[in-house]
Amino acid sequence: MRAFAELLDRLSLTPSRNAKLTLVRDYLRDTPDPDRGWALATLTGDLTFDAAKPTFIRKAVEERMDPQLFWWSYDYVGDLAEAVALVWPMRPGANREPELSEVVEALRTATRAEVQRLIEGWLDAMREPRERWALLKLMTRELRVGLSARLAKQAAADLGPVPVAEVEELWHALHPPYEDLFAWLEGRSEKPTSDNPGRFRPVMLAQAIDEAVDFAKLNPADYSAEWKWDGIRVQAVNERGVQRLYTRTGDDISRTFPDILDAFHEDGVLDGELLVMRDGKVATFADLQQRLNRKAVDAKLMAQYPAAIRAYDILAEGEDDLRTLPFCERRKRLEAFVERQHTPRIDLSPLQPFSSWPDLADLRAAPPEGDPQIAEGIMLKRVDSIYEAGRPKGPWFKWKRDPFLVDAVLMYAQRGHGKRSSFYSDYTFGVWTPSPEGGRMLTPVGKAYFGFTDEELKQIDKFVRDNTVERFGPVRSVRAEPHAGLVFEVAFEGLQRSGRHKSGVAMRFPRINRIRWDKPPREADELTTLERLLEQIEAR
Incomplete structure (x- = not known):
């Protein structure tokens, strides 16, 4: 636990992306299994404890000290975990400090009645505020150390070294503490299989265009344009009877949008924008927010805010991986695929014709359906571009509207x-x-x-x-x-x-x-x- 606490502490104080990457990579290299796997699951947001709630932390500290004094301290510090870590009144006679894996395994099986006593025992055993802070951040899943899930996966990939896209492709077929992943990265075993129905594919992202520089170097004839719709980027997967809906970072939001998956009846993987649509017209993002971040939805909510995917690209069709095809060919496959779905829940993001950069500027100034709130700007895609994970320079650009x-x-x-x-x-x-x-x-x-x-x-x-x-x-x-x-x-x-x-x-x-x-x-x-x-x- 001490090494994990030091990692979180240094990450929270390190502003540089590359320095954060080095810290995580060194930790993963030097820490044995299973602790490093549990740490990686924590950093990527894939570790949850159903029974551990912040209320148990507050109850534990209020039993040890005057509640009013604690709330004054909390008010001054501004962060629950940090305040408790600083003021915790330890009792003598505690056993040794727990390992990270001990904490994780205990919390995964603990009942709500057991959590508060576990917290008290661990906090008593930890001598430094930094370690208590790390424990409480682990429990509440509020790390806030300025590290994205993708950067944590990049640190793991660097152990290979392998491209981070390979790790992302495997991710949903793996389970914490990822011992098979580390064995492969360190050359001790074969690569885990990614042949997992319903898996997430790493997404391709666009570069922000520099109008003063990029347009002078680019040929309009090499690019297709379409609107950058104002929803959330998603990946819809239907493979061998397994259906999933992912955000662009790989978070599974399937149970929040069963109406979309019910309409997705042919095997394939679509890349598109999740929107609320009524009679073929896009609603504002405010309507989509009514559907987001819900554990469950009912028929009334789905009828009031009908969700749909406006498809940008197709990554797989049946058993065929289409990502190495040029965009123009994938587009033809996408058009035919969407037509076969024949559902208002999945439609096509139409291409916008233009012949010059001034034409494109005029298009950007004329929002779709006359509403500037339903599109964030214009997307440009090279017609010969393959679907490449990450943010490669040149194939795709985004030209957002002025705020x-x-x-x-x-x-x-x-x-x-x-x-x-x-x-x-x-x-x-x-x-x-x-x-x-x-x-x-x-x-x-x-x-x-x-x-x-x-x-x-x-x-x-x-x-x-x-x-x-x-x-x-x-x-x-x-x-x-x-x-x-x-x-x-x-x-x-x-x-x-x-x-x-x-x-x-x-x-x-x-x-x-x-x-x-x-x-x-x-x-x-x-x-x-x-x-x-x-x-x-x-x-x-």
């Missing part, structure tokens, strides 16, 4: 998590509306927690601490007046009406585009600006 911008005033700030737990990094911002007294007041319109550099985070954090006017637990209200406050230029992808928000509007993907230290709050935008924008969007 909407609004100037808003910082109103509230909350501490972040993980390495940001010491900073106020989650921001609520607002725009001006008329007040009952005849003046103006700020109304919240959104929250953002990214879009700024580490140096800017420190500057905003200092502003929050220097200008706090009220405290509400981990949240601070900051000075926000016409002549005193902080203005953010907020970028967002779309806007929709919302009865859940006081302002009546909700932003899609808001982020801090620029900090307007130069702009007084009185010059920030008004709610009428957003309302007019929403009316323009709805009128298209």
Whole structure:
């Protein structure tokens, strides 16, 4: 457990991608089975404990110390695992510190009644706050160490070394603690079979296009264009009676969308966009959100928000792997395949004709169905490109639409998590509306927690601490007046009406585009600006 705790601690303090990759690779190389396999499952998000809940951690610490003192500590620290790790009052006489595999195996079989006592015993046995923190992060699955599942798989692949796509192709046929995977990577056994019906195929991703550089080097005749629909990228699999629906990162969301899989009646693997569609028309992302992240759906929800796949590509048909065919040939196979499905749950993303880059720019400026909220921009694909896992430079490009911008005033700030737990990094911002007294007041319109550099985070954090006017637990209200406050230029992808928000509007993907230290709050935008924008969007 000590080595795993050190790994998490160093990952949380290391900003560099390559440095994180080295840390995980070295850990996997130097740590024996099965501990390294359980660590890899934790880092990739594939390890869960049904009986372990944060409430047991809170109950355990409240039995050991004054609850009010703990909640004051929690408020100050801003992170449950870190607060408990720091204040835990150990009892003497504990046994040796547990190994990672002991913790995992105990939690996988423990009942809810046993979990709290297990937590107490392990925390007593651990001498360092860092180890207690790692234990609690393991249990709650809230690592927040800035490491993606793909980067963890890349670290494992480097042991071979083999391409990370080979590991991803095998992943859903493997099970923690992955002893057969490590045996293959270290040359001690044959490669595990990937012939697993319903498996995930690593996806091909696009590069963001640089208009000033790329268009001068590329020939329009070499590319096909289609809309980049605003849903979530998915892979639908139907193989030998096994049906699965995966996100682009390989997460299985099959049980949330049984209506799609029921309509997928021919063996094949499709790459496409998951959308809500009514009478062949794409609904906004807000409608799709009603279906996402649910453990189960009922007939009423499926009827109200009918899901569908708009297919971009076909990776397999029957027993044929089509990924090495050029895009133009795969496209023909895709068109025939979708036609045979003959269902409103699966349709085709139509190609958009263009002959020059100015033509493409005109197309990008004219959103499909007149609604800029249903497509994020344009996709470009070389007609001769194979389907290659990862993000190769050149075959595929994405040209996203320009975001909407609004100037808003910082109103509230909350501490972040993980390495940001010491900073106020989650921001609520607002725009001006008329007040009952005849003046103006700020109304919240959104929250953002990214879009700024580490140096800017420190500057905003200092502003929050220097200008706090009220405290509400981990949240601070900051000075926000016409002549005193902080203005953010907020970028967002779309806007929709919302009865859940006081302002009546909700932003899609808001982020801090620029900090307007130069702009007084009185010059920030008004709610009428957003309302007019929403009316323009709805009128298209």
